[in-house]
Amino acid sequence: MLSVQEARNEISKYSVNSRIVNLSLDVALNYTIAKTVYSPVDLPHFNQSAMDGYAFKFEEWDGISDLPVVGEILAGNNYSGILEKGNSVRIFTGAAVPHQVDTIVIQENIIREGNHIKIRANKITKGDNIRLQGSQTRKGDLILELGQRLTPPAISFLSGLGIANLEVFANPSVGIITTGKELVKPGMKLEPGKIFESNSFGLKSALMQLGINPSSIETVDDSLDDIMQAINRIIHHDIIILTGGVSVGDYDLVSLALERCGVTRVFHKVKQRPGKPFYFGIVNRTLIFGLPGNPASALTCFYEYVADAIGLFTRKEYFKREQLLLTNGFIKKTGLSYFLKGKKGTTGVSILSDQESFKMNSFAMADCIIELEEDKEIFRPNDPVMVRIIT
């Protein structure tokens, strides 16, 4: 049986198939850039007024005389008026500065009398209050590098350069198959022996937290044929997640169905609690994750393994791990890594009560998963532990 670290290594070995897609900036939030972006334009695209004021040519002013005001330029207007030697023009923030002038005095520093201005400031210097063309970004400048995430400021920046589409690492197509004759959808009537299906809801939400809408979700009976048909329907997806049917019982048919569908098993079972029967396989370039049917085990395996595989595909890091100090103690068996529901505080991380794998209430309150290493039995307050933040 593999250790947690061995299982992680095996999965990352097969998670190498990123795809690149050209997306509209409008829907590219949080994607990772797949191709370094160079500026298609100068920014500003023209000499631009940085303030509201009056524009004139510095060398045409004698430092004392009033200047006649011969026109007005608003942002967005292209000034086409005449601008003779020694004249000034009213100009507003963001407007294009005509080529005949080179300096802007802000309106707080003039006195306007009719069609003339008296410039009060004696500190005015040539070039004041003009943002020169290309002073922020030059055409051809490197803007954002491959691997950079598209945050709102990055998207705003690219829009300002006129970029409407760009190449990013695609989200994978992910199909979910939950198996079990006992499963009934929430909101339906519960017949004797049945339980409400929750894994598709938990896994769909977990995928949505990564910005991924599952491509398909299906719940099938514990029948070899049904499971095989469901797998074959989505075998072209990048990732297939199954729940249930990976234990050793006579009716745990998922491993068998996968084998019959041509999936190569990479491993089955990991030295961990919960989630010991965790299965991983591949067929062509499709990654197959078989998670235990127990909802807490299924989500734990998602956070600890599936999300990392998706992150290799999309070139993102989703649920960061960090080392924290325990605030309470715990005694476990050796030979298994434990994943416990935890809550971060200011002084460290607390192990929540109700850790049994079938209990979801503590998981619903948790903001992290605490990993207790395989070979250690006694964990004391202030012991350092690795923690995965899941919020």
Add this chain to the structure above:
Amino acid sequence: MLSVQEARNEISKYSVNSRIVNLSLDVALNYTIAKTVYSPVDLPHFNQSAMDGYAFKFEEWDGISDLPVVGEILAGNNYSGILEKGNSVRIFTGAAVPHQVDTIVIQENIIREGNHIKIRANKITKGDNIRLQGSQTRKGDLILELGQRLTPPAISFLSGLGIANLEVFANPSVGIITTGKELVKPGMKLEPGKIFESNSFGLKSALMQLGINPSSIETVDDSLDDIMQAINRIIHHDIIILTGGVSVGDYDLVSLALERCGVTRVFHKVKQRPGKPFYFGIVNRTLIFGLPGNPASALTCFYEYVADAIGLFTRKEYFKREQLLLTNGFIKKTGLSYFLKGKKGTTGVSILSDQESFKMNSFAMADCIIELEEDKEIFRPNDPVMVRIIT
């Protein structure tokens, strides 16, 4: 002019109008629960087998004899067969345990010979491997409290209880109006004097990062009529965000348009850089944010003010603030708070270069905004600063 803290206080004073909405669990990820949830059912809903094994009645077994196996119960099946005294039945994980039996021996601890089992374990005790009805959650138990966020495990938990809908704090309806005659959509041809419109892209993405799709986005000319019409079209929204036109220039018409539309100004201008002309007003229950047109200023005001107001509406905390140590120094003017683009490292937070408000490249790389307090001039490495995490 208000300080940053005074501006924050004013906004929070008016941000009191949460709405409650009944949502399908399917789309409720990350919403905050508006009404404490009690379990509608026992969980498990019946005495449930925790393992694959054989079920029998403990007191009917003499501790030595073989037991006849008279049937088989799969998960999801309701056993209707006869089960006489001293008999056993094959049972699988998740199956309902018939009322005639009370103990399950796991399959690893028996030897099966034809239709009989020999129980090997001498440690078997009454009640083994059965999860009693209601042992996880009893009907009527408090499940999740008002104020709790709907994480994937919480959604999985609620689904497992058969809950398909619940009451959560609604997202606000948010309208965006960007103003400016000079604005052209990315991908279009740039006429002289025009610039690419980027604020709607930046703000839309920032809202999407909060899980909110803007209800409307419009770009209008610098015309009083156009701006007033745009405002009136969405004046019933919960929140209106405008960009541009809030400075003091002759053509900065947003404040005037808002006044004419009946908006009461709460404040205009804050002692901060960037974003000094920041405007906040209200009309009926609608919050109005007038952000500067400069893309970096607009997004900074969004992160520092608008997101907090939305968080009061949705009862969430979006961009957390924390105290960190500076890794580099900075000299600023007193009398203004500065918001600088920063990057978190392992030892503290670094102020990025290119901080001018019209430069978006450093913002595109930033993962946080560093707030430098109003009255302090010199910031040295290792000085503590408040930082807002924006990723």
